[in-house]
Amino acid sequence: MNIVVCIKQVPGTTDIKIDPETNTLVREGVESIVNPFDCYALEEGVRLKERCSGKVTAISMGPPQAEQALRETISLGADEAILLSDQAFAGSDTWATSYVLSKAISKIADYDVIICGRQTLDGDTGQVGPELAEMLEIPFVAYVSKVEEISEGYMRVQRMVEEGYETIEMPLPAVITVVKEINVPRLPSIRGTMKSKSAQIPVWTADDIGIDEGKAGIAGSPTRVVKVFFPQRTHKSEILQGSLEEQIDQLVEKLEEVI
Amino acid sequence: MEYFLTEQQELIRSLARRVAEERILPVRAELDEKEEFPWAIVKDLANADLFRIFIPEEYDGLGEGVFTLCLAVEELSRACGGVAVTYAADALGAMPLLLYGNEEQKQKYLPDIASGAKLTAFGLTEPTAGSDAGGIRTTAIHDGDDYIINGTKQFITNGGEAEIYTVIALTDPSRGSRGASAFIVEKGTPGFTFGKKEKKMGMRTSATRELVFHNCRVPKENLLGREGSGFIVTMKTLDSTRPGVGAVAVGLAQGALEAAVAYAQQREQFGHPISAIQAVQHILANMAMELEAARVLVYATAKTIDSGAKNISEIGAMAKVFATDMAMKVTTDAVQVFGGPGYMRDYPMEKMMRDAKINQIWEGTNQVLRNVIALELLKRKALRD
Numbered sequence: 001m002n003i004v005v006c007i008k009q010v011p012g013t014t015d016i017k018i019d020p021e022t023n024t025l026v027r028e029g030v031e032s033i034v035n036p037f038d039c040y041a042l043e044e045g046v047r048l049k050e051r052c053s054g055k056v057t058a059i060s061m062g063p064p065q066a067e068q069a070l071r072e073t074i075s076l077g078a079d080e081a082i083l084l085s086d087q088a089f090a091g092s093d094t095w096a097t098s099y100v101l102s103k104a105i106s107k108i109a110d111y112d113v114i115i116c117g118r119q120t121l122d123g124d125t126g127q128v129g130p131e132l133a134e135m136l137e138i139p140f141v142a143y144v145s146k147v148e149e150i151s152e153g154y155m156r157v158q159r160m161v162e163e164g165y166e167t168i169e170m171p172l173p174a175v176i177t178v179v180k181e182i183n184v185p186r187l188p189s190i191r192g193t194m195k196s197k198s199a200q201i202p203v204w205t206a207d208d209i210g211i212d213e214g215k216a217g218i219a220g221s222p223t224r225v226v227k228v229f230f231p232q233r234t235h236k237s238e239i240l241q242g243s244l245e246e247q248i249d250q251l252v253e254k255l256e257e258v259i
Numbered sequence: 260m261e262y263f264l265t266e267q268q269e270l271i272r273s274l275a276r277r278v279a280e281e282r283i284l285p286v287r288a289e290l291d292e293k294e295e296f297p298w299a300i301v302k303d304l305a306n307a308d309l310f311r312i313f314i315p316e317e318y319d320g321l322g323e324g325v326f327t328l329c330l331a332v333e334e335l336s337r338a339c340g341g342v343a344v345t346y347a348a349d350a351l352g353a354m355p356l357l358l359y360g361n362e363e364q365k366q367k368y369l370p371d372i373a374s375g376a377k378l379t380a381f382g383l384t385e386p387t388a389g390s391d392a393g394g395i396r397t398t399a400i401h402d403g404d405d406y407i408i409n410g411t412k413q414f415i416t417n418g419g420e421a422e423i424y425t426v427i428a429l430t431d432p433s434r435g436s437r438g439a440s441a442f443i444v445e446k447g448t449p450g451f452t453f454g455k456k457e458k459k460m461g462m463r464t465s466a467t468r469e470l471v472f473h474n475c476r477v478p479k480e481n482l483l484g485r486e487g488s489g490f491i492v493t494m495k496t497l498d499s500t501r502p503g504v505g506a507v508a509v510g511l512a513q514g515a516l517e518a519a520v521a522y523a524q525q526r527e528q529f530g531h532p533i534s535a536i537q538a539v540q541h542i543l544a545n546m547a548m549e550l551e552a553a554r555v556l557v558y559a560t561a562k563t564i565d566s567g568a569k570n571i572s573e574i575g576a577m578a579k580v581f582a583t584d585m586a587m588k589v590t591t592d593a594v595q596v597f598g599g600p601g602y603m604r605d606y607p608m609e610k611m612m613r614d615a616k617i618n619q620i621w622e623g624t625n626q627v628l629r630n631v632i633a634l635e636l637l638k639r640k641a642l643r644d
Binding site for chain 2: 186187188189190191192193194
C-alpha cells in the first residue's frame with residue numbers, strides 16, 4: 001500500500017500579519033509548523049501503513065524552508081519526503097497548487113491512497129484535496145473520520161456530515177481529506193527524529209515534474225486576492241422599552257427594516 | 260548545571276519531556292484518583308521509542324545505558340511519579356535478562372521489550388522477604404526438563420499488566436539464599452495467576468499486585484544464569500537500577516520545586532507575593548540546593564555504572580538514599596510553601612508528597628542501604644589494617 005500525504009508548512013500562530021502591498025501573509029519572523037490538520041492526515045497514513053504494510057511519502061509544495069516541515073514528517077513516521085520547490089510555483093492559488101501536486105503525484109506513479117488534512121490553518125479553503133482528485137481523475141471523499149476497511153484496490157470510510165456520518169466505499173487509488181476526530185497523532189520517535197536529521201529530501205522543480213507553462217504560480221492561478229482586511233468590530237445595542245406587546249411591535253418593525 | 264549530554268541524550272530528554280507535558284500532565288490527577296493503569300501513556304512511550312533506550316542495538320534498542328534511562332525517568336517523574344515508576348519498573352524487570360540472559364533468551368525477549376509491545380516486572384519481595392531478601396520461600400523444584408514454581412510474590416510493580424516476569428525462587432531450599440535462582444515466567448503460563456491489586460498511598464496509577472504460583476511449570480530454558488545464582492542476579496540487578504529510583508526522586512522534586520516557585524510568586528500575603536518573604540526564599544533555596552546535589556550524585560553514579568565499574572553497591576545505595584530522602588523533604592517543603600491549598604487534592608503538591616514516600620522504602624529501604632554503605636566503609640578499613 002503506497003500512501004501519499006500532502007502537507008503544508010503554515011505559520012504557527014493566530015497572530016498573523018498581512019502585507020498590505022501583496023495581500024499575502026507576512027511569514028518573516030513567524031515560527032512555522034506543519035499544518036495541524038495535516039498531522040492527522042500523516043498519522044492516518046502511518047497507521048494504514050502499519051495495518052497493511054507499504055510506504056508513506058510526504059510531499060509539500062513550498063519555499064526551500066518547507067524542508068523542515070518535511071523532516072518533521074519523517075520523525076513522525078513518514079518513510080520518504082519530497083519537496084516541490086521552484087520559483088515558477090510562487091504565488092500559486094489552490095488550483096495551481098493542486099495542479100503542481102497532481103503532476104508530482106503522477107510522477108510518483110505508484111500510489112494507492114492520497115491523504116490531505118481537511119483544510120489549512122492559514123488559507124482555510126479546504127479546496128486542494130478535491131481539486132487534486134479531479135485533476136488525477138480518481139475518487140474523492142472529504143471529512144473522513146474513520147477508515148473502516150482497506151485492501152488492494154478497495155477502501156471503505158466514514159465521512160462526517162452535519163448530523164452523523166455516511167459510510168462510503170470506493171476503488172483505489174483515491175483521495176481523502178481527514179478531520180481531527182480520525183486519530184490522535186503520535187509524538188515524534190527517537191529513531192524517527194535521528195532518521196529525519198540525516199534524511200535526504202529531494203527537491204523536485206517545475207522541470208522535474210514537467211508542468212505546462214502558465215499553469216503554476218501566479219500565472220496559473222485564476223483566483224486573485226483583491227483585498228484582505230480585518231473586519232471592523234461594531235457593537236450597537238438598544239434596549240426596547242414599554243409593555244411586552246409594545247416591545248414585540250418595535251422588534252418586528254426593526255426586523256422588517258433590516259430585511 | 261551543565262551535564263554535557265550527547266546529541267542523542269538531549270533528544271531523548273526532550274522527547275520524554277514532550278510525552279510528559281503533552282500526554283501525562285493533562286491526565287495525571289485523574290489517573291491518580293481512579294488508580295488506573297496508564298496504558299495510553301505506555302503506548303505513547305513505546306511509539307516514542309523510550310522503551311528502547313537501555314536495550315542493546317542488536318536487540319532493536321538504542322544501546323544507551325543507565326544514565327540516559329535516568330534522564331527519561333526524571334522527565335516522566337517531573338510530571339507523574341506513578342507513570343515514571345511504571346516505566347522504571349520495566350527496566351528493572353528487563354535488567355536480569357540484560358545482565359544474565361543467554362543469547363537465545365535475549366533474542367526471544369528483548370526486541371519485544373524494546374518496542375514496548377511487552378512490559379516486564381521483577382518479582383523478588385514476599386510476605387516473609389523484604390529487606391531480608393534471603394527470607395524468600397517461593398520454590399522452583401527441578402522436574403525433568405522443567406521447574407515447578409510454588410509460592411507468592413508480594414507488592415510487584417507492573418504485576419498483572421506486564422507480560423514478562425523475572426522471578427526469584429529457591430531451587431535448593433536447604434541452602435537458603437545460596438539456593439535461589441532467577442527465572443523468566445510469561446504471563447499466561449498455567450499455574451501463574453495474580454492476587455489482589457494493592458490500594459496505595461501514592462504512585463497510584465502504577466499497578467502493584469501479588470504474583471501467585473501454584474504448580475507453575477516453566478521449561479529449564481527459562482532459568483536465568485545458573486542454578487543457585489539467583490541472589491547474585493538480584494543484587495547486581497538492584498545495584499544497576501538504584502540510580503533509576505534516584506531519578507524518580509529527582510524528577511518528583513524538580514516538579515515540586517518548579518510548582519513551589521511559581522506559586523510563591525503568585526500568592527499574595529501582607530500586600531506582596533510570598534516569594535518576597537525571606538523565610539519562603541530560604542525554603543526554596545534549600546530545596547534547589549538539595550535537589551541539584553542529588554541530581555549530581557544520581558547522574559555520576561549512573562555514569563559510573565555505565566563505565567563498567569565493578570563495585571557499585573556503595574555508590575548505588577548512596578545515590579538512592581540521598582535522592583529519595585531529598586525528594587521526601589523537598590516535596591514536603593513544597594506543600595509547606597503552598598500552605599492550605601497544598602494540602603488539597605485540587606493541587607498536585609500532596610500527590611507529589613505521597614508519591615515521594617515509597618522511594619525511601621522500595622528497592623532496599625533507606626535503612627538497609629545505609630547498612631550497605633557502612634559495611635563497605637568498615638570493610639575497606641579492615642582491609643587497610
